[in-house]
Amino acid sequence: MTAPERDGPRPGRPAPVAVETPESMRALGARLAAALRPGDLVVLAGPLGAGKTVFAQGVGRGLGVPGPITSPTFVLARVHEGGRLPLAHVDAYRLGSPEEIDAMDLDADVERAVTLVEWGTGLVEDLARSSLRIEIARPSGAEAGETRLVTLVPDGPDWAGRLAALGLGDRPGPGGSGPDGAGQDAGHDSRAGRSDRGPAPAAP
Numbered sequence: 010m011t012a013p014e015r016d017g018p019r020p021g022r023p024a025p026v027a028v029e030t031p032e033s034m035r036a037l038g039a040r041l042a043a044a045l046r047p048g049d050l051v052v053l054a055g056p057l058g059a060g061k062t063v064f065a066q067g068v069g070r071g072l073g074v075p076g077p078i079t080s081p082t083f084v085l086a087r088v089h090e091g092g093r094l095p096l097a098h099v100d101a102y103r104l105g106s107p108e109e110i111d112a113m114d115l116d117a118d119v120e121r122a123v124t125l126v127e128w129g130t131g132l133v134e135d136l137a138r139s140s141l142r143i144e145i146a147r148p149s150g151a152e153a154g155e156t157r158l159v160t161l162v163p164d165g166p167d168w169a170g171r172l173a174a175l176g177l178g179d180r181p182g183p184g185g186s187g188p189d190g191a192g193q194d195a196g197h198d199s200r201a202g203r204s205d206r207g208p209a210p211a212a213p
């Protein structure tokens with residue numbers, strides 16, 4: 010069951026956006042990138058294969074980051090330089106506590122960069138005063154195809170206004186609240202079922 014402290018309150022929850030292809034997911038990331046500033050923290054939530062890294066690729070494209078953005082699963086964090094802003098891309102899948110995040114010494118990068126953290130819900134929010142949580146859900150059912158439902162959840166006062174300025178704010182989305190209550194549990198960061206990602210990397 011979803012831990013309330015990790016998901017935030019349900020009332021006023023923004024409507025999900027339907028994203029039908031990987032390229033549309035990248036376009037959404039690029040659109041968000043236009044509004045990003047140094048110090049911004051974006052937490053990417055959703056199950057394995059949801060499209061978190063694909064979204065990060067779009068943010069990288071929007072920031073003008075040269076070179077490919079790939080999953081930082083084994084390096085845990087990678088800072089991409091050379092774009093409008095540095096992009097720190099973190100995979101917190103194997104990290105179990107905020108103390109392990111602290112031990113990564115991300116603070117200096119977080120201040121000057123845009124930081125995207127996959128699997129970071131409930132672990133990394135203290136790295137910044139506010140954050141944006143992007144919840145990606147995979148609706149079930151054959152008719153859903155490859156469509157993902159993406160909910161942008163502001164955590165902190167400034168994000169709601171910034172999303173509204175981008176046209177990504179709280180408003181009725183396509184299909185209302187979405188089929189199957191999709192999006193509702195994407196932020197839930199249960200470690201259950203993570204073993205299919207293979208063994209943990211060897212310690213450096």
Ligand SMILES: Nc1ncnc2c1ncn2[C@@H]1O[C@H](COP(=O)(O)OP(=O)(O)OP(=O)(O)O)[C@@H](O)[C@H]1O
Pocket residue numbers: 028029030031032034055056057058059060061062063064080127155156157
């Ligand atoms: N609408 C869509 N949006 C994003 N990705 C999609 C979509 N439809 C299909 N895909 C595919 O789903 C996969 C998403 O992979 P990705 O690595 O981004 O997932 P992830 O959420 O980062 O997973 P992990 O938790 O393992 O890091 C890609 O192979 C992508 O091509």
Ligand SMILES: [Mg+2]
Pocket residue numbers: 061062063080127
């Ligand atoms: Mg990923």
